Amino acid sequence: MMAVDIATIWAFIIAFAVFVYVVMDGFDLGLGILFPLFPAKADRDVIMNSVAPVWDGNETWLVLGGGGMMAAFPLAYAVLMPALYTPMIAMLIGLIFRGVAFEFRWRTTQSKRNRWDIAFAGGSWLATLAQGIALGAVLQGIHVEGRHYAGGWWDWLTPFSLLTGLALVVGYALLGATWLVLKTEGELRDKAYGLSWSLLFAMLGSIGAVSIATPFLHIQYAQRWFAWPNVILTAPVPIAVAAVTILLLRSLAKRQDSQPFFLSLALFVLSYAGLGISMYPYIVPQSITIWQAASPENSQIFMLFGVAVLVPLILGYTAWAYWVFRGKVRPESGYH
């Protein structure tokens, strides 16, 4: 029973790390996705400066998700990574291009600056698509034999995984647009408001499409969502999505700068909870549960001490860093 509890705690810790990654790097990847729509150099400088001090911390959560999974669920890590080989490599390469662009675009001469702007946008698109495709590939199931991935290296590519890939692009773009509403002023903010409207509807369409497609992947997903008495627990999720949507539409209509970003995050929370409902207790859907994949108890307990002490500390100083750079970013007060 003890082991069961700790594995479940760790499943929530990893899920938390991945979620923090999604919401924190999500908006700065979203800025890269929207970059081509903001061709003016002044706008691009403001956009970059709005995340320059924090992007590195945002990506650290991805390392915690990966490293934590290797430590807490080594079998799942060992099965998922080869199964998601191509999307993972694509994501890493995308993150390289966009990550170096933060510094490189200031270091190159003016005429060539555009090159790193392209790297920033292209890398953000590639990394986001790859993450969304990886998510779809996990949901649709992975061919496992013994303790190994036993499929081919193109198994991940299906219409469903492409759908989830595009859905994530839309979702991150919405986070990016509402982040700009929060952090900018003037014409840039006006444009961000316009984008937020269209992206919100695209996001709702994506949530709908993925939600409709998922139950058809496996009968277990359908039972999880629609069978009695589960429906008592699952029904509030779509209801909450509707409620958040109404609030979000209102805040966009009233142009309350500080709200759309956090309400968009709420949409992510709900979508993520929906994913959790579909997957639990599997870490590799339909083949490996969190208990089968779990590290020995002493490994998980050893790390639990660290997490219990350090994660609150990390959240504290991360919040401080955001606080230091709070408020609207103005072109003349660029960090760079």
Place this chain on the structure above:
Amino acid sequence: MFEGWDAVALARAQFAFTMSFHIVFPAFTIGLASYLAVLEALWLWTGREVFINLFNYWLKIFAVVFGMGVVSGIVMSYQFGTNWSAFSDKTGPVIGPLMAYEVLTAFFLEAGFLGVMLFGLERVGHRLHFVATLMVAIGTLISAFWILSANSWMQTPAGYALNADGQFVAADWLKVIFNPSFPYRLVHMVLAAYLTTALVVGAVGAFHLLRNQNLAGPRVMFSMAMWMATLVAPIQIIAGDQHGLNTLEHQPVKIMAMEGHYESHSDGAPLILFGWPNQSAGKVDYAVEVPKLGSLILKHSLDAPLAGLDTVPRKDWPPVPITFWSFRIMVGMGFLMLGLGLLSLLMRVRGTLYEQRLLHGFAVAMGPAGFIAVLAGWITTETGRQPFTVYGLLRTAESASPLAAPAVGSSLVAFVIVYFAVFAAGIIYILRLMAAPPHPGEQGPSHDVPTRTAGITPAAGVTSAAGITSAAGAAATEGAVR
């Protein structure tokens, strides 16, 4: 493409390639973060402007290097799973937590305070900003602690047991973390990072002294760097010797490969200076050797017997030619560093540290020596561990992912193209930043907008010339430049 290739060999090539690129950045940022903390502390303590100028000058370089270190590091953290999934499954319960602690105690600390360090001097005040710098510097050192613990465990595994699934599990975490080679490797690597940084800083200082001996910034940084070379190079040689003795105790086969000892010597082993290890024949061709010196160095006795690779089954042999030569390159670099340190000390005593053009030329040439030594050292220790990933316990061939060669080969090609394109650009930007001397009123990354055109384009000559005259004035008033 890559049909019929060996997937394990391709995966090894990929790890070697991505790791070699990556290690260069942290080796530099570990040292540079500490250097920046020292510069800021000196500025806060003495109030001398030259220190804040140097701080801002190196901070811009740090920002570029750190970014490259982060993105190449994310690749490493996922590559265990993508290319070495069997290794991850089997060792995850032991080294996974070490890496998780690295993320929790080091990466977040660095990343969390980096933004304030780079852009926040005006926003948070001097003291709090210094705390941020210090946190980043401490973070790099904590990171070295955990990752070297994990690596050392693969070299000298301890405190483990095996479970029913064939996984390594921890029996005693303290023994896992403080495994036998860890203290030696940690000291050796951190000193290497400091030396590497000192040589880069010294080379940049020397480069500008060659053009103008009166610049305050280059004088200060050259002097500081040469102190580091003088003091740390000899310590590093002693630390390396101790590390070698530890390796002899725990990984004797690696020492045989480093020394080219294919044959056992019952009555004192020679020190093979140079030669061409012939792996198939099991001997070193064209060997230039000093009789008995090998035993003297390794056993501290002329006639001590030393076993050779002839006592080890051939399937357990490391690739001797690579290990043998990379070791010699590392040692050669170490002695060149010692030479630079001693020469600079001599010139310092004579009072000609800032005038000796030959010394400056030597220091410029030694700029990349630290990186070469670090890479050669890592190649020595990693190839010397082969054919195992966990020394003596888990073979490299049994560690790889069940992937077809085309998958591994394509990703290798992708990484090679991307790394050369991206990191070559980064290195060019760093060299450009280094090519301009630090000047009075140097701005950090946060205030680059007004000065951006200065310092990064050829047109900067005008502002630089203006900077030089005022810098000379500053140097004169400084007087006490060491």
